[in-house]
Amino acid sequence: MRLDELLAGLGDEPDRVVVHAGDREWTLGDLDAHADALAAVLHQGGLRPGDPVAVLLPNGGDLIAALFGVWRAGGVYVPVNPRLTRTEIERVAERLRPAMGVTVAADADRVPEAAGVVVLDADAWRLERDADPDAGRLGTDVALVQFTSGTTGPPEPVPLVHDNVVALMDGVITKLGASSRAPDKAPMPNLIPVSLSLWAGIYNVLFAFRVGAAVVVMERFEPRAFVELVRRFAIRSTVLPPAAMSMLADDEGVEDLAPLRYVRSITAPLSPTEARRFVGRFGVSLLNSYGQTELGGEIVGWNAADSRAFGSAKLGSVGRPHDGVRIRILDGAGAEVPAGEAGEICVRTRTLDDAGPSPELAGRLTADGWFRTGDLGWVDAEGFVWIEGRVSDMINRGGLKVAPGEVEEVVRTVPGVVDVAVVGVPDARLGEVPWAFVVLGGGDEGGAPPSLDGVAGAIDERCRRDLAPYKVPARVVAVEALPRNEIGKILRRDLVARGVATHEAPR
Numbered sequence: 036m037r038l039d040e041l042l043a044g045l046g047d048e049p050d051r052v053v054v055h056a057g058d059r060e061w062t063l064g065d066l067d068a069h070a071d072a073l074a075a076v077l078h079q080g081g082l083r084p085g086d087p088v089a090v091l092l093p094n095g096g097d098l099i100a101a102l103f104g105v106w107r108a109g110g111v112y113v114p115v116n117p118r119l120t121r122t123e124i125e126r127v128a129e130r131l132r133p134a135m136g137v138t139v140a141a142d143a144d145r146v147p148e149a150a151g152v153v154v155l156d157a158d159a160w161r162l163e164r165d166a167d168p169d170a171g172r173l174g175t176d177v178a179l180v181q182f183t184s185g186t187t188g189p190p191e192p193v194p195l196v197h198d199n200v201v202a203l204m205d206g207v208i209t210k211l212g213a214s215s216r217a218p219d220k221a222p223m224p225n226l227i228p229v230s231l232s233l234w235a236g237i238y239n240v241l242f243a244f245r246v247g248a249a250v251v252v253m254e255r256f257e258p259r260a261f262v263e264l265v266r267r268f269a270i271r272s273t274v275l276p277p278a279a280m281s282m283l284a285d286d287e288g289v290e291d292l293a294p295l296r297y298v299r300s301i302t303a304p305l306s307p308t309e310a311r312r313f314v315g316r317f318g319v320s321l322l323n324s325y326g327q328t329e330l331g332g333e334i335v336g337w338n339a340a341d342s343r344a345f346g347s348a349k350l351g352s353v354g355r356p357h358d359g360v361r362i363r364i365l366d367g368a369g370a371e372v373p374a375g376e377a378g379e380i381c382v383r384t385r386t387l388d389d390a391g392p393s394p395e396l397a398g399r400l401t402a403d404g405w406f407r408t409g410d411l412g413w414v415d416a417e418g419f420v421w422i423e424g425r426v427s428d429m430i431n432r433g434g435l436k437v438a439p440g441e442v443e444e445v446v447r448t449v450p451g452v453v454d455v456a457v458v459g460v461p462d463a464r465l466g467e468v469p470w471a472f473v474v475l476g477g478g479d480e481g482g483a484p485p486s487l488d489g490v491a492g493a494i495d496e497r498c499r500r501d502l503a504p505y506k507v508p509a510r511v512v513a514v515e516a517l518p519r520n521e522i523g524k525i526l527r528r529d530l531v532a533r534g535v536a537t538h539e540a541p542r
Contacts (some may be wrong), residue, residue, distance in 0.1 A: 040107035041244040056252040061096035073104030081166040084109035086134035112179035116232035134170030181234040203391040207358040258286040272297035280521030302522035307351030325353035352419040359385040377413040381405040430459035451485035460534035471508035
């Protein structure tokens with residue numbers, strides 16, 4: 036099945052509203068016609084099957100129509116965040132060589148010079164330049180190319196295949212029971228609080244259409260606007276990245292999230308401490324989840340039945356594998372670790388077994404065909420998966436391994452710490468030592484912020500109480516904010532670079 040067929044799942048009523056975006060509503064007929072119009076213009080410009088098309092558009096109905104228009108034209112969709120700089124866009128072009136770019140008139144000059152250009156002008160698509168005949172063609176089974184988050188190195192392009200995405204999506208739908216509804220009752224709209232230049236945003240639009248639901252698209256996340264949309268559309272369940280949950284919990288003007296009952300965490304690891312804070316503040320049920328762009332979407336998660344059965348006892352776990360997903364935990368030598376012990380999470384899915392990984396991912400397979408995720412974690416007795424961080428983030432302190440996530444959870448319990456990231460900073464004697472970068476807040480009643488010396492001393496005391504000595508941060512550095520990418524993941528490489536740049540020995 037191709038993803039462009041998902042519009043058919045919305046029914047045959049052209050006047051039905053299927054996209055709510057700001058003050059504008061898009062009917063199924065509007066979306067269908069707009070997608071067809073773009074496909075025609077792309078064909079006119081010389082687009083060939085399998086050609087990549089870079090799309091730089093703001094969140095909204097035009098972008099969703101562009102998604103389906105590119106697919107109807109036989110192209111491969113390449114989402115490009117309009118907030119990227121010209122240099123960043125040129126890096127995307129160097130990796131993929133798009134045949135055409137689709138954007139608004141004001142951004143037309145940001146499309147790579149060799150690529151063709153289609154401009155959105157007064158609700159119509161206009162061809163300005165024909166497609167690049169030497170574009171980097173991909174397979175006709177490839178739906179889109181999404182770049183990885185690039186938290187520890189340069190973002191890498193990942194091709195996602197139509198059939199694989201649908202298969203993984205259907206596994207999630209089965210787990211959540213999202214297809215179990217009365218045939219005469221339209222499902223609740225899917226509120227999309229993240230950018231549609233991200234796979235998480237695109238995936239949740241496709242997920243909604245797969246179950247016949249409309250979507251409510253936010254141009255950008257803002258806590259009070261989110262609450263307003265939850266109430267206006269009677270949203271009972273939605274998705275939120277951890278950064279958005281923190282913003283809601285921090286906003287004193289947000290008193291409750293009614294009628295919201297369930298929140299599914301997406302895009303980045305959710306700290307157990309932050310999970311407890313969010314649930315305690317709003318009383319909603321938190322359904323954590325886990326997936327990777329490389330695998331095409333979510334492969335592990337909670338459902339309402341898990342929440343009822345286990346309550347808050349396993350808050351912080353990402354859930355249990357979806358149907359057709361198998362998990363193994365391997366050590367650094369590739370041997371399976373005993374139950375309950377941590378190691379690298381390796382997976383097999385039906386799509387990997389049937390079609391195999393893309394050439395870009397083949398190097399991450401074990402000898403017997405398991406995909407190495409690069410994530411550290413363990414599985415408990417009830418089959419719940421717990422994430423402890425990335426293999427690449429693991430700190431090697433003189434031969435002793437330190438998992439940053441374990442240290443961060445302890446540091447978060449120290450009064451005065453609002454946010455924290457622990458990274459390994461090069462050290463001449465030990466190779467690496469852990470440094471804790473903290474955001475301070477929550478001063479005394481007089482409003483004075485906590486002092487770094489006081490907080491650093493408390494962190495050292497708490498860590499020495501709860502952790503082995505080699506895991507205690509060698510240094511605590513105060514920062515105004517942690518560097519994060521668009522989906523809220525911490526850019527650890529930036530913090531390591533900052534540590535290196537100080538040229539100071541850790542204390």
